[in-house]
Amino acid sequence: MSEQHIHPEPTSFWRKYVFSVDHKVIAQQFIWLGLSFLLIGGMMAMMIRWQLANPGQPFPVIGRFLLPATHGVVSPMMYTALFTNHGTIMIFFAVTPIMIGGFGNYCIPLGIGARDMVFPTLNMLSFWAMVVATVILVASFFVPMGGAAAGWTAYPTLSTQMGTPGGGQTLLVLSLFIAGSSSIMGAVNYITTVIRLRAPGMTYMKMPLTVWGLWLTAVLNALFVPVLASGLILLFFDRTFGTKFFITGAMIKGGGDPLLFQHLFWIFGHPEVYILIMPVWGVISDVLPFFARKPAYGYKVTVYALIAVCVLSAVVYGHHMYTTSMSPLLGESFMVLTMIISVPAMVLFLNWLRTIWRGSIRTTVPMLFALGVVFVFGLGGLTGLYLADIPQDLYLHDTYFVVGHFHLTMAAAVFLGSFCSIYFWFPKIWGRMFNERLGKLHFWCSIIPITLVFCGMLLIGYSGMQRRLYNLESYEYAKRLLPMNQFVSVMAFTLFLGQVFFVSNFVYSVFRGRKASENPWELGTLEWQISSPPPHHNFDVIPTVIHGPHEFNNPEVLKKLGKDWLGQAEVIPGAEAVHEPAEIAQAGE
Amino acid sequence: MTTRNQVKVVGGIGLSGVIAAGLTGFVALMGLSFWIAGRAHIPTLQGLAGSRPERPIDISLNGHLGDYLFDLTTVEITILFIIMCIWIGWAVLRHNEKNHKAKYDHGDDKRANVSTAILAGLVFVCVDGVLLYNSYVDLNEVFWNFPTEAQHPVIVEVMAQQWAWNFRYPGPDGKFNTPDDIVTFNDLHIPVGRPVYARIQSKDVVHSFYLPNFRIKQDAFPGTTTRMWFQATQPGAFEIACAQHCGANHYKMEGAITADTPEQYAAWEKAQVAEAQRRYDPGDVEAHWGWEWEY
Numbered sequence: 011m012s013e014q015h016i017h018p019e020p021t022s023f024w025r026k027y028v029f030s031v032d033h034k035v036i037a038q039q040f041i042w043l044g045l046s047f048l049l050i051g052g053m054m055a056m057m058i059r060w061q062l063a064n065p066g067q068p069f070p071v072i073g074r075f076l077l078p079a080t081h082g083v084v085s086p087m088m089y090t091a092l093f094t095n096h097g098t099i100m101i102f103f104a105v106t107p108i109m110i111g112g113f114g115n116y117c118i119p120l121g122i123g124a125r126d127m128v129f130p131t132l133n134m135l136s137f138w139a140m141v142v143a144t145v146i147l148v149a150s151f152f153v154p155m156g157g158a159a160a161g162w163t164a165y166p167t168l169s170t171q172m173g174t175p176g177g178g179q180t181l182l183v184l185s186l187f188i189a190g191s192s193s194i195m196g197a198v199n200y201i202t203t204v205i206r207l208r209a210p211g212m213t214y215m216k217m218p219l220t221v222w223g224l225w226l227t228a229v230l231n232a233l234f235v236p237v238l239a240s241g242l243i244l245l246f247f248d249r250t251f252g253t254k255f256f257i258t259g260a261m262i263k264g265g266g267d268p269l270l271f272q273h274l275f276w277i278f279g280h281p282e283v284y285i286l287i288m289p290v291w292g293v294i295s296d297v298l299p300f301f302a303r304k305p306a307y308g309y310k311v312t313v314y315a316l317i318a319v320c321v322l323s324a325v326v327y328g329h330h331m332y333t334t335s336m337s338p339l340l341g342e343s344f345m346v347l348t349m350i351i352s353v354p355a356m357v358l359f360l361n362w363l364r365t366i367w368r369g370s371i372r373t374t375v376p377m378l379f380a381l382g383v384v385f386v387f388g389l390g391g392l393t394g395l396y397l398a399d400i401p402q403d404l405y406l407h408d409t410y411f412v413v414g415h416f417h418l419t420m421a422a423a424v425f426l427g428s429f430c431s432i433y434f435w436f437p438k439i440w441g442r443m444f445n446e447r448l449g450k451l452h453f454w455c456s457i458i459p460i461t462l463v464f465c466g467m468l469l470i471g472y473s474g475m476q477r478r479l480y481n482l483e484s485y486e487y488a489k490r491l492l493p494m495n496q497f498v499s500v501m502a503f504t505l506f507l508g509q510v511f512f513v514s515n516f517v518y519s520v521f522r523g524r525k526a527s528e529n530p531w532e533l534g535t536l537e538w539q540i541s542s543p544p545p546h547h548n549f550d551v552i553p554t555v556i557h558g559p560h561e562f563n564n565p566e567v568l569k570k571l572g573k574d575w576l577g578q579a580e581v582i583p584g585a586e587a588v589h590e591p592a593e594i595a596q597a598g599e
Numbered sequence: 600m601t602t603r604n605q606v607k608v609v610g611g612i613g614l615s616g617v618i619a620a621g622l623t624g625f626v627a628l629m630g631l632s633f634w635i636a637g638r639a640h641i642p643t644l645q646g647l648a649g650s651r652p653e654r655p656i657d658i659s660l661n662g663h664l665g666d667y668l669f670d671l672t673t674v675e676i677t678i679l680f681i682i683m684c685i686w687i688g689w690a691v692l693r694h695n696e697k698n699h700k701a702k703y704d705h706g707d708d709k710r711a712n713v714s715t716a717i718l719a720g721l722v723f724v725c726v727d728g729v730l731l732y733n734s735y736v737d738l739n740e741v742f743w744n745f746p747t748e749a750q751h752p753v754i755v756e757v758m759a760q761q762w763a764w765n766f767r768y769p770g771p772d773g774k775f776n777t778p779d780d781i782v783t784f785n786d787l788h789i790p791v792g793r794p795v796y797a798r799i800q801s802k803d804v805v806h807s808f809y810l811p812n813f814r815i816k817q818d819a820f821p822g823t824t825t826r827m828w829f830q831a832t833q834p835g836a837f838e839i840a841c842a843q844h845c846g847a848n849h850y851k852m853e854g855a856i857t858a859d860t861p862e863q864y865a866a867w868e869k870a871q872v873a874e875a876q877r878r879y880d881p882g883d884v885e886a887h888w889g890w891e892w893e894y
Contacts, residue, residue, distance in 0.1 A: 167821060304701035333816055366694065368702040504632045
């Protein structure tokens with residue numbers, strides 16, 4: 011464990027709030043960035059849903075200002091740009107900044123007892139690279155021929171000049187490349203910080219599961235984002251310099267193979283699904299025991315299950331390509347490997363469910379959101395069984411069934427998980443309490459419509475309607491699904507409007523909320539033992555960790571200290587001799 | 600270290616109050632959404648009942664295999680999901696802070712590990728195992744067991760383009776790219792009761808040849824040939840859809856597939872061959888997009 015000095019807090023505005031190297035400030039910057047893009051991406055989803063429910067009708071109220079050229083009507087070209095950018099924004103510019111950039115930055119140093127990240131300047135660079143990426147992304151809408159329109163998967167040859175001429179797609183590729191660099195910078199930092207800067211006594215098996223989730227996310231990011239970057243750079247060359255890595259066809263002499271991009275994309279793309287969900291799994295693995303006031307059931311097994319999912323995520327990507335006529339041996343192998351992921355996933359669920367069993371549950375807002383994640387991820391994970399199965403996938407592939415499934419797992423679960431994290435760390439980050447009632451109202455106005463929206467999509471897909479369809483009335487068999495789509499759209503609008511409870515609560519509480527105590531949830535992890543918000547250097551004295559993160563209702567603690575929780579560095583009177591790992595001897599500085 | 604002066608944040612309106620407030624808020628918001636959507640169509644109850652989610656009619660020999668697996672999966676996961684929901688609901692209501700203190704249990708003893716392993720293993724074998732076995736058999740015996748020359752399948756070359764489907768039958772000589780090829784546009788005719796073996800390519804971008812009534816699809820790539828086979832069990836006119844986003848007019852890429860009785864098909868084929876020979880133009884290189892067939 012390397013020496014960590016206490017640096018004085020910067021006093022100038024720019025160094026303190028803008029070009030800050032403090033992980034807590036960078037975390038907040040990421041969260042604000044992510045939330046704004048969540049709003050933009052959500053607005054795009056509303057326009058998509060509007061077009062599907064009311065084909066050819068002008069978007070109400072603000073449509074005229076958003077789409078002046080068509081008087082508020084979503085045109086086919088605009089529709090393709092909308093779903094392309096909705097996917098890209100939600101994945102790379104909403105979820106990634108909030109969960110990985112924001113809570114990764116906030117929770118890792120505080121959770122392991124460090125004063126900052128190991129590379130603070132790289133951390134700042136990671137955020138500003140993300141800002142550059144967002145600027146380019148927004149610019150891509152204002153170039154001639156409009157925004158990128160090849161889908162978030164950007165399959166060539168549609169994503170080459172052949173299918174999407176114009177600057178929009180090129181800028182999107184560039185923007186994703188820079189966002190990827192930002193992710194890699196963050197990942198390198200997180201991995202090193204966890205390895206190097208754990209407080210004395212903080213062994214790997216005493217880390218909060220949040221830190222485990224975020225750390226494994228960083229490992230996946232460092233391993234697989236470069237694969238996406240390689241695909242993107244080749245695509246960029248194809249678009250700008252006339253190379254032919256992915257271009258081929260009847261009219262083209264020579265040329266490469268568009269299928270190669272799909273391999274590169276999904277080698278990254280499948281781990282990406284776990285990159286998005288892994289932080290949430292970590293957070294709820296902590297939040298469930300925290301508010302059930304019970305130790306996490308099978309902590310070590312949960313950690314091994316998370317690791318197993320990470321390893322398996324690298325070898326299942328082929329299930330995105332079942333309809334590409336791959337070799338039968340390869341297809342069947344991918345099917346078996348995909349199904350095997352359900353074993354560690356099942357273990358995680360069993361441990362979560364057995365954690366809350368015989369607990370003493372406090373139904374706080376973060377707890378409700380955590381239970382909501384278990385609920386929607388249960389739905390999403392189980393519907394994955396259909397799609398892992400090739401005979402069923404031949405029908406369901408590229409239908410709304412897929413859209414419903416992956417939104418339940420990596421949209422609904424991550425959406426609820428992000429709010430779980432925001433409400434949970436709200437007192438620590440901003441030093442104030444949010445309004446509990448508005449929070450609960452927000453929970454119910456999120457979980458009900460979000461479940462109905464994506465379960466409706468599952469039914470629409472089951473009925474055969476394919477995804478990315480501008481107007482379902484062009485197919486005879488899809489026409490009858492219009493009322494179903496209208497129902498889904500109304501639920502989607504309800505979900506969107508329901509976020510007003512969050513926005514009002516958030517904005518009011520950040521500035522005017524009741525002051526929070528240092529440990530309002532009565533927890534034992536390190537960040538809750540220091541003031542809210544924490545001082546610039548986090549810990550006056552680096553704590554020496556003795557216990558795991560979930561020591562709740564320990565009979566000995568109840569008897570001796572009269573409380574149901576125990577700080578990770580707290581000494582039980584008269585019990586020092588029991589915990590004596592060698593490393594504690596060289597504690598402190 | 601911490602003192603015991605924590606602010607009381609738990610409790611307040613109680614769980615039932617929370618659920619009631621949540622439902623009220625939800626209904627109010629739904630009303631607002633309806634009001635916004637009210638300028639155009641809103642779903643009526645009759646409309647919703649009319650769009651009962653169900654699969655398109657299955658006219659294929661093998662579509663029922665996937666449908667059966669779908670229904671099987673639905674039964675299995677419904678059981679698992681209901682157990683999970685009851686578990687969560689029971690835990691929240693009964694194992695609540697109002698009822699009792701939590702049990703101090705890390706769940707890390709041998710009994711816990713063994714029970715987790717047994718439960719996970721059991722679910723894997725009973726759910727995934729059954730699906731895997733069935734899929735494996737279906738794939739090897741049906742979906743990826745392509746017709747041989749001896750079975751006399753109808754062979755078709757499919758060329759996708761933005762935004763239409765081209766079909767090429769070899770004609771009487773059984774060879775592609777010859778003057779007697781039947782070439783159709785957005786119009787695929789197949790006989791009932793004979794396997795159809797299609798090889799698929801694309802002229803420009805990636806498409807996906809999707810037959811909802813046959814429960815099957817296969818991607819179309821420029822430069823790579825993919826393949827699929829299917830067989831109709833009853834005559835009728837149905838739709839071909841594109842399932843892969845292929846540009847702004849992706850939604851218009853609709854073709855027709857007609858399943859004919861063997862007699863109708865023979866008559867159609869005869870008329871088409873005559874028409875093909877009449878219209879053949881050796882100078883039109885672009886029309887000769889066919890390729891040599893390999894079984």
